[in-house]
Amino acid sequence: MFGPLGQKLIAHVAIGGFSFSFDLITIIVSWIVIALLVSFALVLRRSLHQEVEEKPNRIQALLDILIDLFKGQLTSNFSSDKMAHELFAFVSTVFLYVLLCNWISLIPYFDSPTKDLNVALSMSILVFVMSQLLAARAKGTRKYLKGFFEPYPFMLPINIMGEIAKPISHGFRLFGNMFGGAILIGLVYSFSITRWGFPVLLNVYFGIFSGFVQAFVFAILTVAYINVAVES
Amino acid sequence: MLQEAQSVVSQISGADIATAAKYLAAGICMGIGAIGSAIGEGNVAAHALDGMARQPEMQGKLLTTMILGQAITETTGIYSLLIAIVLLFVI
Numbered sequence: 001m002f003g004p005l006g007q008k009l010i011a012h013v014a015i016g017g018f019s020f021s022f023d024l025i026t027i028i029v030s031w032i033v034i035a036l037l038v039s040f041a042l043v044l045r046r047s048l049h050q051e052v053e054e055k056p057n058r059i060q061a062l063l064d065i066l067i068d069l070f071k072g073q074l075t076s077n078f079s080s081d082k083m084a085h086e087l088f089a090f091v092s093t094v095f096l097y098v099l100l101c102n103w104i105s106l107i108p109y110f111d112s113p114t115k116d117l118n119v120a121l122s123m124s125i126l127v128f129v130m131s132q133l134l135a136a137r138a139k140g141t142r143k144y145l146k147g148f149f150e151p152y153p154f155m156l157p158i159n160i161m162g163e164i165a166k167p168i169s170h171g172f173r174l175f176g177n178m179f180g181g182a183i184l185i186g187l188v189y190s191f192s193i194t195r196w197g198f199p200v201l202l203n204v205y206f207g208i209f210s211g212f213v214q215a216f217v218f219a220i221l222t223v224a225y226i227n228v229a230v231e232s
Numbered sequence: 233m234l235q236e237a238q239s240v241v242s243q244i245s246g247a248d249i250a251t252a253a254k255y256l257a258a259g260i261c262m263g264i265g266a267i268g269s270a271i272g273e274g275n276v277a278a279h280a281l282d283g284m285a286r287q288p289e290m291q292g293k294l295l296t297t298m299i300l301g302q303a304i305t306e307t308t309g310i311y312s313l314l315i316a317i318v319l320l321f322v323i
Contacts (some may be wrong), residue, residue, distance in 0.1 A: 073296065101268040169307050176310035220296065221251070 006045045023116055030113040031101045048074065049104050058087070070095070070115060073216075077223045087226065090130065093220035098123065101179060102211030112211075114178045117171070125170030127222045129231040134162075147232070164224055179204030254323060258316040265312020272305035 007023040047059040056064065070092045078084035090165045098114060105112035112193055113119040136144040143223070188199050264277035284291050 018250065029311075077296075172309050172314060173303065173307055176308075176313050180310075180313050183317075213299065217299060224300070228239050 023118070025111050026113045026116040026119060029104060029110055030101065030119060030133070033097065033104055033113065035230055037096060037100060054182065073225060074219050077220065078227055083227075083230065087223075091219055092221055094127070094222055095122065095215055097211060098174065098218050099215035102215055105182070105211075106207045112178055114174055114214075115182050117175045117179075119172035120175035120178075122126075123174070123218070124167040127170065127225060128163075128167035131226040134226055135229040141210070170221055170225070173215055174218055177210060244269050254299055258319040260286070261312050261319065262316045269306050269309030272308075273302045276301045276305055 011022045011024050013020045013022065044063060047057060048063075071088060074091050074095060075084040075088050078087065101112050101114045101119065103112075104110045105115070114123075129207060135147075139147070148156055150159075185199065185202050188202055192199050276298055278293050280301075283294050
């Protein structure tokens, strides 16, 4: 019954005693997303080579507006300006990558990589490691480790569980939303007679709107988790 | 009549009951699990709207916080979706 909904192309590789399985569609599409982002960046950077006194050209004006928007919306939740300036590139890269991963499913035959738990969970684990490292750097390793024993030493397991629950809920939220949307779209497509009309509206909602909101939420939560880890 | 019914019942195997229970459990899990997160998200949106109506100049800030709050409230619904998916596809 659920056969035609989820078609996967899986490569099995055995190295030594371990066997690894790779979802080829996820890997290829996420490399396409990375290539798109990098080539956008390189093309857009080329238009920035000009003197400061000159009137900004169109692309530069657009980029100025976009970067102001990103700074205002994404990194204004950081408590200190220094951290906002430092982590602006990281947060906006996470946002753009997740956004393009969500939106690439609008192209036929492209599955969004965030529909795969591996991608979503690895993004959230990246954020988790980043937040722990930044916390250790901001507070000093000794004080950072001591934070796990607060307020009482026997709270250590609870503190560790609390930290581990964050990346899990962070990653599963993105995965669940994108996967649920994809299942719903697939179901409606398999029921409907035509491929035009109502199902396209679903694609617009789950692809464009929900994809944007989830990428935004992912970036905002990245900011919140890093901020909490560094502050507390 | 009674014998017919008995023969039908005797044809149902344990695997059939397990499959039926799987689908039923997935439906109940998703249906009940969605109630809590729906009420929670509605609460968040209602109070954000209250705040926006009282102070329209705070709209941008409130919208960001509202979406964040709704995303966190949604987590329980996502968990029940995951359980439903596990019930349907994995078990």
